[in-house]
Amino acid sequence: MTQSGAQRSEGLLAPVPDEDGAPFFAYAARGELRVQTCSGCGEPRFPPRPCCPHCQSFESEWIRTGGRGRIWSYVVPHPPLLPAYAAQAPYNVILVELVDAPRIRLVGNLVTAADAALDSVDPARIRINAPVRAVFHRPADEITVVRWVLERP
16 A cells, blocks of 8 residues: 655654555545445455455445444554654554454554544553544644544543
8 A cells, every 4th residue: 555654744654655545545634534445346455456356356436434443453662663653652553443344454553632642542551342433643734644542532
């Protein structure tokens, strides 16, 4: 979905969308979490790609999800880290299984609000299966990324 990461103004790595993944970020900029879905068999797929791995159709559409999921897995990275990330440690990286498409898992950060720091949630509060919802973080005219907040803080 991305090529090599670019630097954000806040020093964090930013996604560099490829042709297949660009719609994901365009929808995120509008505050919508959409998943590429095969027009032939109806299977959602992520990361986005030109051909359906289930029926080999090249036809697809971007279906809006409810933006809700459950924490499937997580890590709390430890040094050595890139400088901008080390300044926010300890922070988390979570893998979210979407409620609308359980085979789809998205990587992001669990935060207290869309524009909160990566370390805004104490790692001790993170639980597998905790319900989360998508929020959208867009630093100063840059690519919008999906982050996650707890449904019940």
